[in-house]
Amino acid sequence: MGAMSDMPVREEAAGIRRFWEALSLPGLVDVHTHFMPERVLRKVWEYFDKLGPLTGGMEWPIAYRHEEAERAALLREFGVRAFTSMLYPHKPGMARWLNGWAADFAGRTPDCLHTATLYPEPGVEAYVREAVEAGARVLKAHVQVGAYDPADELLDPAWGLLADAGVPVVIHCGSGPAPGRHTGPEPIARVLARHPRLRLVVAHMGMPEYEEFLGLAERYGQVRLDTTMAFTDFSEGFMPFPRRALPRLAALGDRVVLGSDFPNIPYPYVHQLHALERLGLGEEWLRAVCHDNAAELFDL
Numbered sequence: 001m002g003a004m005s006d007m008p009v010r011e012e013a014a015g016i017r018r019f020w021e022a023l024s025l026p027g028l029v030d031v032h033t034h035f036m037p038e039r040v041l042r043k044v045w046e047y048f049d050k051l052g053p054l055t056g057g058m059e060w061p062i063a064y065r066h067e068e069a070e071r072a073a074l075l076r077e078f079g080v081r082a083f084t085s086m087l088y089p090h091k092p093g094m095a096r097w098l099n100g101w102a103a104d105f106a107g108r109t110p111d112c113l114h115t116a117t118l119y120p121e122p123g124v125e126a127y128v129r130e131a132v133e134a135g136a137r138v139l140k141a142h143v144q145v146g147a148y149d150p151a152d153e154l155l156d157p158a159w160g161l162l163a164d165a166g167v168p169v170v171i172h173c174g175s176g177p178a179p180g181r182h183t184g185p186e187p188i189a190r191v192l193a194r195h196p197r198l199r200l201v202v203a204h205m206g207m208p209e210y211e212e213f214l215g216l217a218e219r220y221g222q223v224r225l226d227t228t229m230a231f232t233d234f235s236e237g238f239m240p241f242p243r244r245a246l247p248r249l250a251a252l253g254d255r256v257v258l259g260s261d262f263p264n265i266p267y268p269y270v271h272q273l274h275a276l277e278r279l280g281l282g283e284e285w286l287r288a289v290c291h292d293n294a295a296e297l298f299d300l
């Protein structure tokens with residue numbers, strides 16, 4: 001992968017545009033990008049730099065370490081029509097503040113889908129309701145960093161209200177790049193048993209429990225998977241997607257959505273797109289995944 005920062009931005013953007021233009025798409029929709037308060041993002045970057053345990057000890061050079069406005073401008077140059085501001089608390093008392101920031105960010109960034117988050121704590125139902133009433137269009141939950149059981153009863157009313165409102169929740173619940181106390185398919189299966197219509201978007205294709213999470217998507221019609229970091233050289237090197245599951249991935253072509261983890265990725269953005277293309281599932285599958293599925297989900 002080497003020193004990707006050497007690639008001129010214009011050249012990179014042109015490559016990305018060629019990708020979606022060749023598919024006759026109006027652009028990309030990326031459901032998994034990170035924008036958060038500056039000092040929180042700095043801490044996340046420091047964590048990756050120090051190879052904190054949740055990175056799985058992987059060398060993780062952040063490719064897009066730019067100022068906020070520059071990062072948003074870059075996504076526009078890539079032709080990303082809509083993106084998100086995935087943010088998440090690692091402790092109680094933080095989600096409401098993050099939600100305030102995200103509402104403000106969405107207000108000044110029209111192509112960012114208004115994002116909110118949650119944590120199992122008293123008051124969670126009330127602030128999730130406030131966020132939805134204020135126009136939140138997607139939530140982010142991070143079971144690994146938050147180190148909570150997603151089936152915690154404190155979250156139950158919030159899942160119920162999100163299921164009723166049809167607001168998707170991008171949830172990092174797989175055990176990659178490193179497992180957490182409550183990661184893996186089992187706690188999510190318990191959430192879905194209680195809220196079968198909840199629009200969960202399993203981040204990172206559920207890496208490394210790909211097949212178990214495909215199974216949940218096959219069982220529950222509102223479960224989707226985001227491609228974030230999956231199928232890339234980086235992830236295939238330590239958590240490869242099993243080739244035998246490709247037919248199931250092809251069959252779920254209406255439930256897979258593009259995610260990238262921009263800007264916190266150790267390779268250029270276009271690599272995620274090429275990683276999808278080289279699966280060999282065809283142009284129709286790529287069109288659905290890179291744009292149409294998320295455009296429909298978010299009514300774009």
Ligand SMILES: [Zn+2]
Nearest residue numbers: 032034086261
């Ligand atoms: Zn992420």
